[in-house]
Amino acid sequence: MTPQTLLHILYLVAIVAEAMTAALAAGRREMDWVGVFLLGCVTALGGGSVRDVLLGNYPLSWVAHPSYLIVTGGAALGTVFLARVMDHLRQVFLFLDAVGLVVFTVIGCNVAIGLGLPVIVVIAAGMITGCVGGVLRDVLCNEVPLLFRAELYATVSILTGLLYVAGPLAGLPQPLTMAIAMAAGLTLRLLALRFGWSMPKFVYTQDLH
Numbered sequence: 001m002t003p004q005t006l007l008h009i010l011y012l013v014a015i016v017a018e019a020m021t022a023a024l025a026a027g028r029r030e031m032d033w034v035g036v037f038l039l040g041c042v043t044a045l046g047g048g049s050v051r052d053v054l055l056g057n058y059p060l061s062w063v064a065h066p067s068y069l070i071v072t073g074g075a076a077l078g079t080v081f082l083a084r085v086m087d088h089l090r091q092v093f094l095f096l097d098a099v100g101l102v103v104f105t106v107i108g109c110n111v112a113i114g115l116g117l118p119v120i121v122v123i124a125a126g127m128i129t130g131c132v133g134g135v136l137r138d139v140l141c142n143e144v145p146l147l148f149r150a151e152l153y154a155t156v157s158i159l160t161g162l163l164y165v166a167g168p169l170a171g172l173p174q175p176l177t178m179a180i181a182m183a184a185g186l187t188l189r190l191l192a193l194r195f196g197w198s199m200p201k202f203v204y205t206q207d208l209h
Contacts, residue, residue, distance in 0.1 A: 003175040011107060012071065014100030015044035019072040021093055022137050023079035024086060029141050033077060039140060040076025041069055047133035051108050051125050055115060094193055101153070102185035105130040105160045106178055119165050126161035127154055152192035155199060160185030 019040035026036040045062050052060050062068045079086065086093075108129025112122040131147045131154050138145040147154050160181050167177025191197065 003178055007103065007106065007178070010099060010103045014096065014103050015068065015072050016075040017093055017096035018044040018100055018133060019075040020079045020082075020086075021097065023076040024083065025137055025141050026076070027080070027083060033080070036076050036080060037073040039137060040079075041072045042140065043133045043137040044072040044075075045069075045133065046136040047104055047129045047131060048108070050132045050136075051111065051128045054128065055112065055117070055121075055125060057111055057115060095190070098156075098186055098189040098193070101130045101157055101189060102160045102182045104133075105157045105185065106164055106182060109161050109164050122165055123158060123161035126164070127157040130157040130160075152188065152197050152199065156185050156189045156192070159188060 022040045022043035023036050025043075026039045029035075031039065041062075045068060048061050052058065105126040107126075109122050109126040111129075112125035117125070134153075135145040135147050163181035163184055164177060167180060168174065172180070
């Protein structure tokens with residue numbers, strides 16, 4: 001199995017997991033089935049879509065591969081019937097979410113690299129791919145996006161992107177670079193979840209009036 005094949009398989013697993021967690025968020029907001037379907041698709045595919053729009057990379061992934069809409073929307077709707085057992089799988093979905101974050105980041109970096117863009121844009125493209133789907137989900141659910149809270153989420157994506165870009169500069173082969181970047185990002189995210197690591201918060205309570 002080639003690294004790209006493995007990456008694609010992990011991508012499919014990640015978008016299914018993201019769609020299912022989005023369905024639970026839709027359920028907490030008492031959305032109808034159309035809302036569940038759309039929120040699942042937006043969460044799973046939104047990061048890549050925003051990245052491609054910003055970079056002018058067309059067609060969008062779900063336009064080129066309409067089956068992604070069926071996979072993500074179907075996973076979201078399937079969650080409606082599995083909701084009662086989802087609490088027992090919480091740790092599994094936290095793990096899959098962490099996997100999705102690093103996988104999306106690497107895929108986003110690959111797209112930007114393929115377009116010949118500067119390093120800082122490559123890293124930004126990875127972060128957008130990894131994080132913006134969750135931002136869209138939270139905005140549609142009227143919540144403060146996870147990205148803007150203190151959790152180590154965007155930081156993990158940036159670290160993954162930095163390592164992925166730095167590997168070839170250090171003379172490492174692309175498969176090894178991908179493995180190191182994803183392993184480091186996944187480890188940091190899981191440790192942050194386990195020990196509650198977070199970024200410093202900015203708290204301002206003074207009234208200017």
